[in-house]
Amino acid sequence: MTTVSWSENGAPRTARWRSENGAPAPRDLVVITDDISADKALRLIRSGTGLLWRGDFHNARQLLRAIDRRLQKRESRTPPSADPGEVFLANRRARAHRAAILGGILIPLQPDHSIRLRRAPDARDACAHAYGPEGVGGDDDVGGETLVSLPELLGVISAYEWHRMGIEVAALGARIHPAHGVFAPTRDEYIDLVADAPWPRGVDQPVVWDIGTGTGVLAAVLARRGAREVVATDINPRAVRCAAENLDRLGLADRVRVAEADLWPADGGRADVVVCNPPWIPGRPTSALERGIYDPGSGVLNRFLGELAEHLTPRGEGWLILSDLAELIGLRAPDELTDRIVGAGLAVVGTHETTPRHPRAADDADPLHAARSRERTVLWRLSAGAS
Template sequence: MINWDEGGQSCSAKWHSENGIAPHKKIQIGDDTLTADEAYRLACEGTAILYRGDFQNARQLLQALVRRVDKPSKKSKRADKNTKAESVIKKSLLDTFNLHRLSQSQRARILGMLLIQVNADHTISLRRAPDVTQACLEAYGHQTESYVISLRELLGVISAHEWRKKGVPILARDDEEIRIHPHYGVFSPVRGEYIELVLKAPLPAALKQSSTAFDIGVGSGVLSVVLAAREIDKIVATDLDDRAITCARDNIDRLDLNAYVEILKANLFPEGKAALVICNPPWLPARPSSSLEHAVYDPDSQMLKGFLGGLREHLLPNGEGWLILSDLAEYLGLRTREELLSWIETAGLKVLARLDTKPQHPKAFDRADALHAARAKEITSLWRLAAI
């Protein structure tokens, strides 16, 4: 619960944070008279602001906080100008990555200080508040009491709802555009380069005897849909995350693929063996700071190692394992190519071939991005693996 004083009374409500932030201890009521400078000062000092007033003004206040957080001070500008060349030489990409994550964490902490109270029926009792009932229902399910969340998280819920409605186009087939509809908290398949790799990779010979595949870590269900498009008869997809399972089942049902795709809650592999086993694990071996980051960060490469370690015993004779992986972690100093190859060898596997492609997402071309030096070199690969 989160507690605050308002109008001389003690108040409380359920607290929710996808980032795992504990309920704020210091809370001040804010309204349309609160200036951006004062809100920024309070947020930096660790005081959260529970907003009362006009919802659109609250959004403008959040935008003003963003500008203040992202604007470097004159002192930091001078320091950056004087030491830029030296820092580029001395600072490794790993240092840059760690500093970037720290900076993003601090940024999120400050911007998360602006709070909104949502009623049990997912309505908001502020002037000019949008109808967020369906968006919040999709993200949080049915609630029995009022709850408080950060405005920044709420805007993310609204954005996820819009993506879920319109979907993400993943491929065109028979003059029909196939879309995946990602749910809140499930990684959206916006990076299409790995989808192209799965479409182009030659299918293993074992599929002629047994047209079966496993999709490990199904997420939104995108790879199961692509495998079905490649006319594989039976696909068993697994995940441990309940949101991912619900999302994948929704997409499989939308596309009328239930006869081809079965989705199970399991840790990595289902029982049995398949001619093709595919996995697109989180690409960066680092600790996620929120539940939403589990699709990006894999602590100590646990999922990657688990997939490689169990692949051999789940492959039919002449079967293949397809590992989709970016080498961004290698450029950031988080993992070496030698480590990856040693894990493959230790697992009793060999590399049959590797299909490579360059990412086309906006950050790969954004020179202002803190990690641009690594992103500019990044290659996404589909590793075709087989048992030794």
């Protein structure tokens, strides 16, 4: 466990360091309160100094917003590129830079997840949900505190609200409750594609696999559609727990088996329908949530296509759900996906597509509006061999 040391009120102090995204602990640390200016805080963070907040919690959020405004103002001075791929990558770099800077404001958590700051929220349930019920600190040799960045803590609190309230899914007529670090089905157009696509010809009650199940939302839709058996897999233990809880809440636990696995169920076999909604952008994720969006070298996509045929029954189909945004911004060649499909010995039985309904698709202030306004999400129905 990484620890951070500093001096406070003339005494040496030590605390645990925690970062869900693997950010390194600050080299140096100073204690700050409400009287620090945003400019001074920014200079300290840029020098590699972490800022341990001991003031009013609301004022810490104000400081965070003030620093973010300064960073965005400086970014806006750079003329945008005409190339959509470069615009996308530049925005990614800018967001990563801002995240690294803003992560320099640190909040101390007590062993019971409480925050002993003025006007601090009660984040105990949220932190227990994200970090585990056993606490985040505790040993006397590190003073019992754990330091987390303010943006991470705010994310933990926000994620818990999503988890507590749930997300209404029209195709289910019910709510799905995402967990911290598990991609939430806020973009629901792909769910409708799975709900409406016909079963393979001659298969009435299929055995279905949901690869990369996340919250379990597609597994639930497939079970409700009448699948005889559904196996839902995910490599993320949090997703496995989240999916199992959602399916139990929906009364589907006896019809869906959730397993931790790297793509395919460990016990092998074949399925009549194999559904996969992989990350749709080639690139490196910078957080647990981004693993649902970014796929380094298209590794997950390539593995799914390359190994699909050996997991299908003779009449079986693989349902690949993928946005074409990567093609529209030049991160994937126009024919690359179809070439991979053919190269894997697969045939396209049919396609079903829809238009994304998320707010950014209609935001003409977005630098990528031209691409996002043309984005399509496609369900590719694939079979082994010639169709």
